[in-house]
Structures are given as C-alpha cells and as structure tokens.
Amino acid sequence: MKITIVAGARPNFIKIAPIIRAIEEKQQEGANISYRLVHTGQHYDKNLSDTFFEELNIPLPDANLEVKSGSQSVQTAAIMVAFEQELLENPCDLVLVVGDVNSTMACAIVAKKMNIKVAHVEAGIRSGDMTMPEEINRIVTDSITDYFFTTSTTASENLLHHGANPNNIHFVGNVMIDTLYQNLSRIAPPAFWDDFQLSANDYIVLTLHRPANVDEEQSLIRLLEGIDKLAAGKKIIFPIHPRTKAILGQQQLHTENILFTEPQGYLNFMFLVKNSLAVITDSGGISEETTVLGIPCFTMRNNTERPETQTIGTNTLVGTTVENLEKVFGDFIKNGSKKAGIPELWDGKASERIIGILLNTFQQQLK
Numbered sequence: 001m002k003i004t005i006v007a008g009a010r011p012n013f014i015k016i017a018p019i020i021r022a023i024e025e026k027q028q029e030g031a032n033i034s035y036r037l038v039h040t041g042q043h044y045d046k047n048l049s050d051t052f053f054e055e056l057n058i059p060l061p062d063a064n065l066e067v068k069s070g071s072q073s074v075q076t077a078a079i080m081v082a083f084e085q086e087l088l089e090n091p092c093d094l095v096l097v098v099g100d101v102n103s104t105m106a107c108a109i110v111a112k113k114m115n116i117k118v119a120h121v122e123a124g125i126r127s128g129d130m131t132m133p134e135e136i137n138r139i140v141t142d143s144i145t146d147y148f149f150t151t152s153t154t155a156s157e158n159l160l161h162h163g164a165n166p167n168n169i170h171f172v173g174n175v176m177i178d179t180l181y182q183n184l185s186r187i188a189p190p191a192f193w194d195d196f197q198l199s200a201n202d203y204i205v206l207t208l209h210r211p212a213n214v215d216e217e218q219s220l221i222r223l224l225e226g227i228d229k230l231a232a233g234k235k236i237i238f239p240i241h242p243r244t245k246a247i248l249g250q251q252q253l254h255t256e257n258i259l260f261t262e263p264q265g266y267l268n269f270m271f272l273v274k275n276s277l278a279v280i281t282d283s284g285g286i287s288e289e290t291t292v293l294g295i296p297c298f299t300m301r302n303n304t305e306r307p308e309t310q311t312i313g314t315n316t317l318v319g320t321t322v323e324n325l326e327k328v329f330g331d332f333i334k335n336g337s338k339k340a341g342i343p344e345l346w347d348g349k350a351s352e353r354i355i356g357i358l359l360n361t362f363q364q365q366l367k
C-alpha cells in the first residue's frame with residue numbers, strides 16, 4: 001500500500017508526525033505499507049515549517065512543491081498544478097490529507113480527479129461559519145473523501161448529515177493529541193524564559209492570526225491594547241506571526257504587559273502553554289491541546305468547529321470583542337477555572353487506529 005501524505009502548514013506538521021510514526025511501526029512488523037511525504041510549501045518560514053520537522057522527528061519531505069504565499073485562489077491553484085505533476089511522477093494507492101488548510105482541499109481535489117482514493121484525517125468538523133476559508137476547505141474536502149477519520153462523535157454525525165457512507169466514517173480520536181503525549185517529556189522553556197523572568201502559572205499566552213482580528217492595523221492595535229489592560233499586571237507572551245508583525249509595522253503600541261516574540265517551535269510553544277495561567281487565542285487547534293493540559297483557554301470567536309473543547313474541555317468562546325473577553329476573563333480571575341475533562345479517545349492512539357484501518361481496508365480490497 002503506497003500512501004502519499006500531504007502537509008502544507010504548521011498544524012499539518014503536528015498532525016502527520018504520529019501518523020508517520022505509526023506507519024514506520026507497521027513497517028517494522030512487516031506490513032506492506034510505504035509512504036511518500038509531500039510538503040506543499042504553503043508555510044515556508046523556517047519557524048513555521050522547518051522547525052517542526054526537526055523537533056518532531058519527521059523525515060525530510062520527499063518533495064517540496066514550494067508554492068509559498070498568495071491569495072486563496074492563487075495559492076490553491078499553484079498547489080493543484082504542482083501536486084498533479086507530483087502524482088503523475090509518483091503514483092500511489094491513497095492520498096492522505098489532514099486538517100483544513102488550502103493544501104488539504106487542493107490536494108484532495110487533484111487526487112480524486114486522478115481516480116486516487118483520499119483519506120481525510122480530522123474530517124467532519126464544522127464551525128458553520130462560511131466566512132472562514134477553512135470551513136470551505138473542510139466542506140469541499142469531505143464532499144470527495146473516501147475514508148473519513150474523525151476526532152469526535154459530533155464530527156461523525158456531521159458527515160452522516162451530509163450523506164457520507166457510514167461504513168467509511170471512523171471515529172479514531174485526535175492525532176494532535178498523539179503528538180502532544182509523545183512529546184510532553186521533551187518540551188523545554190524557550191530562550192527568553194529567564195530574560196522575561198517568567199514563572200509557571202504567572203503569565204498568559206496570546207495567539208492571533210485570523211484575518212478578522214489582524215488584517216486591519218487600527219483594529220488590531222485596539223485589540224492588543226484592550227487585551228493588555230485585562231492582564232492585571234500579568235505578562236502576556238505573544239509569538240507574533242510574520243504577517244501580523246508586518247501589519248503592525250512601526251506603529252507605537254501603548255501596552256505594558258505584552259511581550260512580543262518570534263513564532264515558536266512546537267516544543268517551546270507547548271512548554272509555554274503547559275505552564276501558563278491561561279491562553280487567549282483565535283485558533284481552534286490550540287483549544288484541543290489546552291483541554292488535555294487542563295489550561296483555561298479563551299477563544300476570540302463566535303463559533304468553534306471543536307465543540308467538545310467547550311462542552312467537555314477547558315475552552316470558552318468569548319466572541320470577537322475585547323469587552324466580552326474582559327467580562328469572561330474577569331470572571332475567571334475572580335472565580336477560577338471551570339471543571340473540565342478530556343474527550344473520548346483523546347488517548348494518544350488515534351494514529352495507530354488510522355493506519356490499522358487503512359491497512360485492513362487495503363487488504364480486504366485485494367481479496
């Protein structure tokens with residue numbers, strides 16, 4: 001069984017690492033399975049890409065399509081053109097895509113047009129917000145996927161609602177959590193830990209990347225200044241994306257608590273999260289990791305494609321205004337964090353289940 005694994009952006013690298021590990025374990029057991037790793041180049045900054053391959057022991061990609069940045073359409077088209085050539089030169093039995101970035105959708109489309117089976121890891125998640133490019137990527141990918149691997153029963157139900165074959169839907173757990181468990185003993189403080197005089201449970205981690213929050217200079221400044229005020233003297237560590245940094249430019253910020261850093265590698269970032277008082281973010285994925293680590297997470301969005309992080313985990317949706325955040329965060333400072341648990345099958349074994357299912361399916365087809 002020949003699998004082409006696609007990765008394009010930071011979250012993808014975290015998700016493919018345990019999948020590759022599971023494949024290699026099966027190879028050692030003598031299973032007829034091999035993989036080719038294709039990096040689309042969607043994230044090409046070293047801190048957003050190369051670092052993850054090094055830290056998570058991911059083999060160097062067999063191919064890098066080097067598409068780099070562009071508008072949604074330009075980037076998607078470039079990935080499709082390059083990936084078609086990749087598959088023509090290196091045929092496979094299955095293309096495995098993860099997550100919901102442009103690379104996920106683009107490569108799934110190319111594979112299906114070439115009559116190659118597609119497996120989607122993290123299938124079925126939905127925010128209901130069609131203004132999010134990721135939501136469109138999810139819907140399109142799932143509409144043509146052959147094998148669906150879901151992180152929750154809610155995601156599986158979403159797929160059933162949209163007409164997916166129940167025999168092809170597999171609730172396996174969360175590969176992001178596989179990576180977390182596999183690397184918890186390796187996380188380490190970033191270089192600035194001592195310089196910033198940080199200590200456990202005494203600082204806040206901030207991440208912002210969604211266009212609605214960062215694309216307009218003045219609204220971004222107002223947002224950051226508002227978050228700075230609610231910190232109540234706590235330091236706020238903000239690993240700033242190069243694109244967001246460029247939007248801020250040389251603008252003078254009136255902040256006292258926010259400490260700007262470069263984007264962090266996985267091991268340093270997870271150390272920061274694990275030892276923080278709380279996380280403020282507009283990311284969906286971070287709320288999964290904070291849930292397992294038991295860290296309060298405040299998500300600046302009106303919706304989430306990962307509802308289990310809110311109903312079971314530590315995540316709280318706070319909307320998109322600083323005023324809402326101030327109220328909810330103030331309640332947390334006053335009353336402490338809410339009771340939380342870990343969702344079903346978030347046990348570090350999702351990747352093993354995925355590869356086991358794919359091998360079994362392939363063997364059945366050969367009979």
